[in-house]
Amino acid sequence: xxxxxxxxxxxxxxxxxxxxxxxNTRFAAAVxxxxxxxxxxxKQMRTPDVVFVGxxxxxxxxxxxxxxxxxxxxxxxxxxxxxxxxxxxAQKYGSRGIGYDIDPQRIIESRQNVSKNNVQDLxxxxxxxxxxxxxxxxxxxxxxxxxxxxxxxxxxxEKMKPGSRIVCHEYGFPDIYKPDKKITVISNEDNxxxxxxxxxxxxxx
Ligand SMILES: C[S@@+](CC[C@H](N)C(=O)[O-])C[C@H]1O[C@@H](n2cnc3c(N)ncnc32)[C@H](O)[C@@H]1O
Numbered sequence: 001x002x003x004x005x006x007x008x009x010x011x012x013x014x015x016x017x018x019x020x021x022x023x024n025t026r027f028a029a030a031v032x033x034x035x036x037x038x039x040x041x042x043k044q045m046r047t048p049d050v051v052f053v054g055x056x057x058x059x060x061x062x063x064x065x066x067x068x069x070x071x072x073x074x075x076x077x078x079x080x081x082x083x084x085x086x087x088x089x090a091q092k093y094g095s096r097g098i099g100y101d102i103d104p105q106r107i108i109e110s111r112q113n114v115s116k117n118n119v120q121d122l123x124x125x126x127x128x129x130x131x132x133x134x135x136x137x138x139x140x141x142x143x144x145x146x147x148x149x150x151x152x153x154x155x156x157x158e159k160m161k162p163g164s165r166i167v168c169h170e171y172g173f174p175d176i177y178k179p180d181k182k183i184t185v186i187s188n189e190d191n192x193x194x195x196x197x198x199x200x201x202x203x204x205x
Contacts, residue, residue: 042104042127050146052081052106055169056189059196060088060142066181066198067140067165069093076100076138078130078145078153083110083123085142090119095140099125100133135160144169157203164201172197178204 055063063085069075071094077085080099089095099110110125130149135141135156143150143166150173157166157173172179172195179197186193 040127042107044104045102045127045129048079048101048103049149050079052103053144054081054084055142055144056187056194057084057088058188059169059185059194060085061092062183062185063142063167063169063196064089064092066183066196067142067167069095069140071095073139074098074137075140075142076133076135077142078133079143079149080110080125081106081144083113083125086123087113087117087119089140090122091117094122097123099123100128100130101125102127102129131156139164141166142169143167143171145171147171147174150174154203157201160201162201166199166201168197168199170195173199173203176205180204 069089069092073093073095075086075089075095075097077083077097077099080086080101083099086097086099089097101107101110104127107125107127114120114123114125131152133156136159138160141157141160141164143153145153150168150171154173154177160166168179172182177199180200181198183196184193185196
């Protein structure tokens with residue numbers, strides 16, 4: 001009788017440990033090769049392709065709903081600015097995220113925002129040019145970038161996992177790619193109209 005109980009307990013412990021480790025293993029794989037936040041040496045890279053303008057918070061909530069973000073998702077924000085999208089996603093849904101920006105000042109602000117909101121276990125901020133990234137570990141990708149950048153990103157996006165969701169603020173992919181959903185909303189923050197587009201991979205023509 002005793003060995004049987006021991007076996008059951010061992011199996012249960014193993015199951016719990018595995019469940020705890022799977023998301024962490026994926027997180028580790030996603031940031032493979034990157035130094036920990038506080039060890040990455042920030043440098044002046046080339047000029048950003050677009051300046052920082054934050055997405056209004058009420059729109060971020062709508063974007064996260066459109067992408068149906070859930071706890072198990074890995075969210076990549078390319079050109080994360082102050083990481084407001086990742087922080088809100090972590091707070092609302094408990095999702096993990098990686099924010100990439102080319103501008104060292106944005107990296108500093110993002111890391112401060114992540115620490116201030118106590119979500120450093122869920123979010124990593126990395127200085128990088130977004131056009132050098134492998135996006136295959138992302139489940140959700142919010143984007144607020146210049147139209148030229150959206151065109152340039154297509155080859156990387158086409159290698160993303162089927163079923164990944166990309167939700168764009170203002171500018172979508174070139175017109176040959178059809179969004180699954182497009183809405184126009186007025187933000188309470190600036191009383192202006194904004195366009196939001198959802199694409200589910202693979203991109204559809
Ligand atoms: C319009 S802001 C969007 C910020 C944030 N995603 C949001 O919606 O609140 C664009 C950001 O992209 C960054 N950026 C521009 N070119 C980049 C590049 N080639 N690689 C990485 N980041 C870039 C800028 O520094 C800026 O923070």
